[in-house]
Amino acid sequence: MKIFTAAQTRAADQATIQSEGISSEALMERAATAFTDWLTARLSPKEAGEILILCGPGNNGGDGLVVARRLYGRDYTVRVAVLPSENKSGDFQRNFQKLPPEVIVTELSATNLLPIPAGALVIDALFGTGLTRPLEGLAAAVVQHLNAAQARVVAVDIPSGLFSDAPQPADSIVVRARHTVSFELPKLAFMLPHNAEYVGQWHVLPIDLDKKFIEETATKLHFLDAALLAGRLQKRARFAHKGTYGHALLLAGSKGKIGAAVLAAQACLRSGVGLLTLRVPAVGYDVVQTAVPEAMCLTDPAADFVSELPDLTPYSSIGIGPGLGKEKAPQQVLAQLLREAKVPLVLDADALNILAENRELLATLPPDSLLTPHPKEFERLAGPARDDYHRLDLLRDFCQKHRCYTILKGANTCLGTPDGTLYFNSTGNPGMATGGSGDVLTGILTALRAQPLSPLDAALIGIYAHGRAGDLAAQVTGEAGLVAGDIARFIGPALEELTTKESF
Ligand SMILES: NC(=O)C1=CN([C@@H]2O[C@H](COP(=O)(O)OP(=O)(O)OC[C@H]3O[C@@H](n4cnc5c(N)ncnc54)[C@H](OP(=O)(O)O)[C@@H]3O)[C@@H](O)[C@H]2O)[C@@H](O)CC1
Ligand SMILES: [K+]
Known part of the structure; x- marks a missing residue:
């Protein structure tokens, strides 16, 4: 609308x-x-x-x-x-x-x-x-x-x-x-x-x-409702194989924050990706293999932080940030990723904090990257906002300057695009203001960017489906009882609602 x-x-x-x-x-x-x-x-x-x-x-x-x-x-x-x-x-x-x-x-x-x-x-x-x-x-x-x-x-x-x-x-x-x-x-x-x-x-x-x-x-202002998404998500092809829906790589987790990697991985798998590989520090190996058996685990040589970028050749999209930590090792990994990545990137959480603390890296951000800051992270990236309108101006300027898509998370999550258009999401509920909810969004977006979708369509579908999954989950758990893993479980039904129905 x-x-x-x-x-x-x-x-x-x-x-x-x-x-x-x-x-x-x-x-x-x-x-x-x-x-x-x-x-x-x-x-x-x-x-x-x-x-x-x-x-x-x-x-x-x-x-x-x-x-x-x-x-x-x-x-x-x-x-x-x-x-x-x-x-x-x-x-x-x-x-x-x-x-x-x-x-x-x-x-x-x-x-x-x-x-x-x-x-x-x-x-x-x-x-x-x-x-x-x-x-x-x-x-x-x-x-x-x-x-x-x-x-x-x-x-x-x-x-x-x-x-x-x-x-x-x-x-x-x-x-x-x-x-x-x-x-x-x-x-x-x-x-x-x-x-x-x-x-x-x-x-x-x-x-x-x-x-x-x-x-x-x-x-240049839109309300992101189901009607706006009509025709953007196609039914899976009958002869689809794992390769059709891409191979995503998630770089996430550090000691004490392997859960962030698990949540992003579960959400990624629930969002229709063909294959998923996780790069986690060695401390996360057993956790990931047990909690997300569908994903492949490419353990980092370092115990507590991701410290080395794996060979990027197999991947069709890369998500980085959830639980990553801001230490020197993940900083270097992010810097190298920004230089070398040739596939769509999704940056969240500590990846954004690293960008904010090493602003020269912003100049190396590949075009069409997808960033998912909450208001505090956004402020660190783009400066303080005087009021809600000024924050939107900052969002527009940031996306235009860095040719990226930025999802400013909040009650009406707002997507800023490189051409200055803003989309305000219609789905979601206060129960989603809970730890790990953002990691789930990163997983969804990384999966959608691995598939044959434009960056705009992937961002719009991802934001809407994340909120809708939260709404469906809250019908079962109540808002107070909602945890991030519940959102991941309802991504499938949320995406199904958006999928274009086959005409006779
Ligand atoms: N257009 C249509 O066909 C339809 C319109 N519709 C309806 O019309 C509404 C818009 O109506 P509207 O344009 O008449 O303006 P409205 O908000 O009633 O106020 C204007 C009056 O307030 C005054 N005023 C202004 N600021 C002031 C202030 N701070 N303190 C004091 N006074 C102040 C201003 O006077 P002035 O600025 O000249 O001093 C003027 O007298 C719209 O919101 C919808 O409800 C629907 O029926 C659908 C069809
Ligand atoms: K009124």
Whole structure:
């Protein structure tokens, strides 16, 4: 799914109005009806109680007025509160006229903010994508009053006070919603970790905006969902043999961290690789041969760290980093690998820390390498970020400069690509914030890079399948009980869901 800026969303609204020959009021009716349907499907009039609908002066407020009318028509108890303004939009005014006379309307003022009982259902339709500056004065007071109440807040389109696609002052006053219900496409603001406390759980409702316009409008921001992956992963060929799906090499593990190598290896094997060889220090030999009998173990001469690069000729992809250690020996191995590798590379964990501490190595990174830092590792590589937007700028710059794909791990894992496009993942759950989860991702990506897939497709499929496997595993273990090995066990079903079905 594409992610549009506020300006692109306005243009999509206009394109729809023109191509369908409808009024903007009709489109508002459609959006607000979708919102109402969403709400009424979840809460009965009794469960909702008296619903307070806060309306601003623009079309977000207009949406709120339509929702009020429609909820009233379905036997919900509603009350409307509006912000005073000289500048109410035409669609606001028209829908204000259409409010049933029975609906009580209050004009908010500094001395009349309306009491909001704890648990009350409040619909936030104060400001949407037309927000041009941080809230102040009465609007800010209303939002602070709302946030102080223990209300169940559902935001229309976006929590009021939040910019949809640009940074804003840290002390901005923004509605804290439990749910944000938006239309057609998600907003960049929803993807960013620091906005989670405002956005709550977000939902996107289809409102049939002009498909051609959406298709033809270029964006470098995408939400990585199953639809985006359609057709990218083919069914295994009937006459496939081990060679068809590549031979991966994993350089991983050190004394006390052989488990990282095991997890990456298990995940690699579960991701469809033909053959897997592990390079681990001698201390890991028995562990690897016992825990991952399907893999070949090429033991390093050194006891505790990987210290020598094996002959690279047999391999179609190489993953390096999990549990590797940052000592001199693995440092030298990584430096030599970067110089000599002729096949796709996946770099994680200590491989990234070594890069950060030996920045001259970055210049030797082969093009199309795949890096998988968590935010701290990324910061060591690319410098500190002022805020979530700045971090995305750093990610874009880093990928363009080093011609690499970088997977910034987190709640909405973000893939940066050499052409500056960003993809935010839709799968995964907080249970995956557990030791070894990253090693599993490295294994998946190393397996996919060994197969005939483009670097972009391998990265997208890998990120999505990793999160999806975590979601499937959590259905069995619960989020708290989830361990990295569980994720590895569900990679198969996750990949199966993405595999293109054979047509008759
Ligand atoms: N387009 C469509 O067809 C559809 C649109 N839809 C809906 O419309 C919403 C966008 O509506 P919108 O563009 O009218 O903007 P909106 O967010 O209501 O606010 C604008 C008003 O706020 C004011 N204002 C701004 N910042 C302010 C501040 N800090 N403090 C105080 N005031 C401030 C600004 O005034 P001004 O900046 O001129 O002072 C103006 O009066 C969108 O989110 C979606 O919900 C859906 O119905 C689908 C169809
Ligand atoms: K809103």
